[in-house]
Amino acid sequence: MKKLLLGNAAVARGAYEAGVGVVASYPGTPSTEITEEIVKFDEIFAEWSPNEKVAGEVAIGASIAGARAMSCMKHVGLNVMADPVFTVSYTGVNGGLVFCVADDPGMHSSQNEQDSRHYAAASKIMMLEPADSSECKEFTKMAFTLSEKFDTPVFIRLSTRVSHSQSMVELCEPEDVKLKPYEKNIGKFVMMPANAVRRHVVVEDRIKALTEFAETTELNKIEENGSKIGVVSAGIAYMYAKEALGDAVDYLKLGMVYPMPVKKILDFAKKYDKVYVVEELDPVIENHLKSLGINCIGKDVFTLLGEYTPAMIKSAILGESAPECAEISEAIPVRPPVMCAGCPHRGTFYVLKKLGLVVSGDIGCYTLGAVAPLQSVDTTICMGASVSAAHGMAKARGAEFNKKLVSVIGDSTFMHSGITGLIDIVYNKGNNTVIILDNSITGMTGHQDNPTTGKTIRGEDTKQVDLLKLCQAVGIDHVVVADPFDVKNFEKVVKQEVNRNEPSVIIATRPCALLKGVKYTGHCTISDKCKNCKMCMRLGCPAITVKDGHVIIDATQCNGCGLCINVCPFGAIEKEE
Amino acid sequence: MATKNIMIVGVGGQGTLLASRILGNTVINEGYDVKVSEVHGMSQRGGSVVTYVKYGNEVFSPIIDRGEADIILAFELLEAYRALPYLKKGGKIIVNGQRIDPMPVITGAAEYPENIAEKIAEKADIKVIDALSLARDAGNIKAVNVVLIGVMAKSTDIAYDKWIETIKSTVPEKFLDVNLKAFSLGYNI
Numbered sequence: 013m014k015k016l017l018l019g020n021a022a023v024a025r026g027a028y029e030a031g032v033g034v035v036a037s038y039p040g041t042p043s044t045e046i047t048e049e050i051v052k053f054d055e056i057f058a059e060w061s062p063n064e065k066v067a068g069e070v071a072i073g074a075s076i077a078g079a080r081a082m083s084c085m086k087h088v089g090l091n092v093m094a095d096p097v098f099t100v101s102y103t104g105v106n107g108g109l110v111f112c113v114a115d116d117p118g119m120h121s122s123q124n125e126q127d128s129r130h131y132a133a134a135s136k137i138m139m140l141e142p143a144d145s146s147e148c149k150e151f152t153k154m155a156f157t158l159s160e161k162f163d164t165p166v167f168i169r170l171s172t173r174v175s176h177s178q179s180m181v182e183l184c185e186p187e188d189v190k191l192k193p194y195e196k197n198i199g200k201f202v203m204m205p206a207n208a209v210r211r212h213v214v215v216e217d218r219i220k221a222l223t224e225f226a227e228t229t230e231l232n233k234i235e236e237n238g239s240k241i242g243v244v245s246a247g248i249a250y251m252y253a254k255e256a257l258g259d260a261v262d263y264l265k266l267g268m269v270y271p272m273p274v275k276k277i278l279d280f281a282k283k284y285d286k287v288y289v290v291e292e293l294d295p296v297i298e299n300h301l302k303s304l305g306i307n308c309i310g311k312d313v314f315t316l317l318g319e320y321t322p323a324m325i326k327s328a329i330l331g332e333s334a335p336e337c338a339e340i341s342e343a344i345p346v347r348p349p350v351m352c353a354g355c356p357h358r359g360t361f362y363v364l365k366k367l368g369l370v371v372s373g374d375i376g377c378y379t380l381g382a383v384a385p386l387q388s389v390d391t392t393i394c395m396g397a398s399v400s401a402a403h404g405m406a407k408a409r410g411a412e413f414n415k416k417l418v419s420v421i422g423d424s425t426f427m428h429s430g431i432t433g434l435i436d437i438v439y440n441k442g443n444n445t446v447i448i449l450d451n452s453i454t455g456m457t458g459h460q461d462n463p464t465t466g467k468t469i470r471g472e473d474t475k476q477v478d479l480l481k482l483c484q485a486v487g488i489d490h491v492v493v494a495d496p497f498d499v500k501n502f503e504k505v506v507k508q509e510v511n512r513n514e515p516s517v518i519i520a521t522r523p524c525a526l527l528k529g530v531k532y533t534g535h536c537t538i539s540d541k542c543k544n545c546k547m548c549m550r551l552g553c554p555a556i557t558v559k560d561g562h563v564i565i566d567a568t569q570c571n572g573c574g575l576c577i578n579v580c581p582f583g584a585i586e587k588e589e
Numbered sequence: 590m591a592t593k594n595i596m597i598v599g600v601g602g603q604g605t606l607l608a609s610r611i612l613g614n615t616v617i618n619e620g621y622d623v624k625v626s627e628v629h630g631m632s633q634r635g636g637s638v639v640t641y642v643k644y645g646n647e648v649f650s651p652i653i654d655r656g657e658a659d660i661i662l663a664f665e666l667l668e669a670y671r672a673l674p675y676l677k678k679g680g681k682i683i684v685n686g687q688r689i690d691p692m693p694v695i696t697g698a699a700e701y702p703e704n705i706a707e708k709i710a711e712k713a714d715i716k717v718i719d720a721l722s723l724a725r726d727a728g729n730i731k732a733v734n735v736v737l738i739g740v741m742a743k744s745t746d747i748a749y750d751k752w753i754e755t756i757k758s759t760v761p762e763k764f765l766d767v768n769l770k771a772f773s774l775g776y777n778i
């Protein structure tokens with residue numbers, strides 16, 4: 013049976029058909045839906061782990077115990093997970109072990125556009141790169157087989173347009189995969205120096221064997237059209253090249269991007285007058301070709317930045333220009349993402365902006381607190397950095413600066429890697445104020461449960477981490493819970509906590525407005541008491557705008573959360589049911 | 590058949606994803622190869638969203654370049670305007686007449702362009718629909734997406750019943766009546 017599937021859903025399907033037993037991940041765009049789709053198969057144990065390192069280690073443990081296991085993450089998640097990755101390359105596996113990493117060229121929803129292929133070479137782990145949903149499924153299945161055959165973890169590398177495109181997939185029955193026996197093997201699984209020295213030899217031998225495999229595998233395909241131009245490509249860039257160039261060139265499509273073949277590439281390249289390498293982001297394939305002495309054209313004509321398009325490739329290789337199109341003769345406003353109407357974070361940032369505080373920010377919907385008109389957030393680096401970087405800022409600039417400084421971090425991000433920073437503040441005698449934005453869910457990635465929500469990935473009840481007690485337990489004596497929509501009280505609490513000479517935590521509690529259980533009703537309207545002072549406009553709510561010089565509330569955008577009522581100094585905003 | 594390129598553009602939260610899924614699943618049932626490219630994550634939060642649906646004998650790239658869209662289905666006026674350069678010569682724009690101010694307009698840093706529909710009409714075949722009113726008539730203003738799919742369906746060669754079949758299999762039971770009504774209001778405009 014054929015079905016239209018998202019690339020991510022196809023990876024999940026492939027893992028299911030390969031008999032995967034355990035899947036552990038942390039959500040991150042564009043990888044999230046893989047694990048969400050896994051949940052649809054009752055026979056697989058799936059979990060949202062607190063962070064990618066934990067998730068990877070859960071999968072590693074499951075593999076050592078004899079099950080086929082997988083962990084999925086976005087590119088920056090692989091940085092968090094990198095520590096075990098480099099060592100599990102040495103130990104190898106028992107049950108097949110797959111790490112699925114999704115890059116985000118063009119940064120649709122990321123803080124950088126790193127190229128994860130470098131990790132494959134750095135950790136000496138083979139990497140497959142599918143180009144559409146059908147390959148997502150097939151390559152994932154193959155990855156488990158190859159993992160066991162070559163005793164290695166296997167990376168699957170996706171990118172946004174592969175993860176988030178739907179295309180046709182042929183569904184098959186799942187294989188009947190039994191747990192492999194667990195046998196104690198200290199020499200293989202205990203990576204202390206004497207054992208690791210021996211395992212490194214195994215790793216280097218394995219890379220040689222995998223390079224041999226790369227010469228003959230069907231994963232690396234040649235398509236001959238009798239052209240004088242040869243194109244080497246992989247993943248989504250291959251699809252763009254096919255669309256742009258059709259039968260006008262010959263192709264070497266690499267389905268296995270690490271390790272790459274040598275002889276196959278040399279034999280291919282020598283047949284052509286010109287060889288192009290088409291790959292998004294870094295010149296990984298190009299550098300391999302150049303190391304083989306091949307005079308190829310890559311980043312000389314293609315950008316290192318962002319996503320490619322077929323038109324770009326057509327122009328660079330065939331010199332054909334894009335089709336004629338209508339141009340817009342005026343500058344038109346951009347539409348950046350904004351916090352939703354009813355977003356609980358809006359109350360927090362309104363207060364922080366009003367108090368003129370330096371805000372050490374983090375990764376989540378609340379990164380949008382940096383966007384006009386709130387423009388409250390000062391820094392965003394990575395998950396957890398809001399807390400530890402603020403500690404560094406305070407140590408660098410001293411007590412007075414610290415009274416103007418807060419960290420903001422979401423509930424899920426705090427669980428991911430905020431808690432260690434908070435422990436650092438306590439241990440090293442900091443006195444920062446950390447605001448945990450507890451909206452009862454992992455928001456940006458589309459509502460995943462986490463250790464603070466009391467539900468598992470399957471929606472089952474579980475123990476809930478008590479943020480208040482947790483902060484107290486690590487040594488924070490001042491923990492205050494406050495509602496960010498009660499702006500007067502919230503402002504009072506923030507002022508009080510930043511002025512303390514001890515560390516403190518404010519838990520700003522209000523659920524995400526998009527959560528099922530959250531029912532705001534009606535919508536707000538502006539009455540004739542309005543003095544047009546535009547205080548409400550400072551909230552940056554998408555429902556509040558100006559028409560003919562007067563503030564109005566767009567009923568189709570407003571969800572009736574009522575935050576604007578709380579900030580209007582003239583009582584001019586009313587609720588209409 | 591040559592690949593048909595349809596672009597669905599709008600503002601994050603307007604339901605462009607459901608629209609693209611109804612479209613994708615309908616063309617599959619017609620036996621075409623299809624690719625649908627979606628937007629997830631940060632851009633979904635009230636930003637510009639663009640979804641591509643491509644179908645034909647064999648589709649490679651999931652994205653559509655400038656000058657290549659046969660149809661642009663726009664959920665908002667400014668987004669229709671922004672997408673105009675992607676329209677193929679002789680292509681068609683179907684646009685919901687709704688205006689949603691982006692944050693730079695709200696803050697006064699930019700101005701919402703005047704007379705967008707008229708400006709597009711100078712360069713392309715445009716049909717403006719009051720999808721919000723039709724959705725309200727159907728029973729829920731959130732059904733704007735399905736009203737627009739209805740309008741678009743009329744300009745394809747796929748039969749009415751085929752669309753109804755997909756809607757029945759794509760939309761949750763409790764919203765089915767509203768969506769069927771919304772589709773029919775759009776289709777029969």
